Amino acid sequence: NAGVTQTPKFRVLKTGQSMTLLCAQDMNHEYMYWYRQDPGMGLRLIHYSVGEGTTAKGEVPDGYNVSRLKKQNFLLGLESAAPSQTSVYFCATSDRGNEQFFGPGTRLTVL
Amino acid sequence: GENVEQHPSTLSVQEGDSAVIKCTYSDSASNYFPWYKQELGKGPQLIIDIRSNVGEKKDQRIAVTLNKTAKHFSLHITETQPEDSAVYFCAAGDEMDSSYKLIFGSGTRLLVRP
Numbered sequence: 001n002a003g004v005t006q007t008p009k010f011r012v013l014k015t016g017q018s019m020t021l022l023c024a025q026d027m028n029h030e031y032m033y034w035y036r037q038d039p040g041m042g043l044r045l046i047h048y049s050v051g052e053g054t055t056a057k058g059e060v061p062d063g064y065n066v067s068r069l070k071k072q073n074f075l076l077g078l079e080s081a082a083p084s085q086t087s088v089y090f091c092a093t094s095d096r097g098n099e100q101f102f103g104p105g106t107r108l109t110v111l
Numbered sequence: 112g113e114n115v116e117q118h119p120s121t122l123s124v125q126e127g128d129s130a131v132i133k134c135t136y137s138d139s140a141s142n143y144f145p146w147y148k149q150e151l152g153k154g155p156q157l158i159i160d161i162r163s164n165v166g167e168k169k170d171q172r173i174a175v176t177l178n179k180t181a182k183h184f185s186l187h188i189t190e191t192q193p194e195d196s197a198v199y200f201c202a203a204g205d206e207m208d209s210s211y212k213l214i215f216g217s218g219t220r221l222l223v224r225p
Contacts (some may be wrong), residue, residue, distance in 0.1 A: 004154075018185065033212075038180065040120070040218075042117075042200055042218050043155070043200065044218055045213070045214075047133050050114055058212065090155070099145070100213065102154030103154050104152075104153060104154050105153075
């Protein structure tokens with residue numbers, strides 16, 4: 001089992017470009033989350049999903065959109081990237097209120 | 112909303128000594144408190160968690176204590192080893208909220224000197 005995988009691992013964008021980060025899980029978990037991690041600030045929740053077809057805003061949702069068309073996939077989109085979105089992005093999944101399992105992360109740089 | 116503060120930001124200990132990391136939270140409704148370890152270049156991994164119906168939980172060299180009255184919880188690592196070197200994050204969540212969202216502390220970088 002692969003657990004939680006994220007694509008791509010690294011990406012460099014120019015300001016204004018768009019991209020989509022893909023999170024895939026084979027754990028059959030209902031809940032999926034997108035976090036960003038910045039130095040000295042821990043992990044902050046961007047958006048989350050409590051099941052296929054559902055999404056909701058987290059702490060820092062501005063500038064991001066998400067979709068959960070299939071239970072195993074959770075997509076994070078940046079429509080018009082800004083330098084402030086330079087960060088490491090982590091996807092996580094959980095079986096309701098239990099342990100959250102994290103992916104390996106995507107390092108995004110916006111120039 | 113919930114706010115979680117974590118101290119210290121960095122901690123250096125000699126191999127074999129104990130390490131203690133402390134967190135405070137603001138929302139009295141929080142009732143789930145996990146601790147995650149993050150090694151360089153990897154995602155965080157759960158090492159121990161505690162729910163509000165207990166005051167202490169142990170797993171070999173790792174223990175977590177919770178004081179709900181004071182709204183603080185701590186991670187204790189005994190007999191530290193070089194492989195314990197990593198960044199540790201505390202978090203707080205409310206299991207009554209069906210989203211099971213977690214608010215994370217800012218992290219503690221632990222260095223265990225051989």
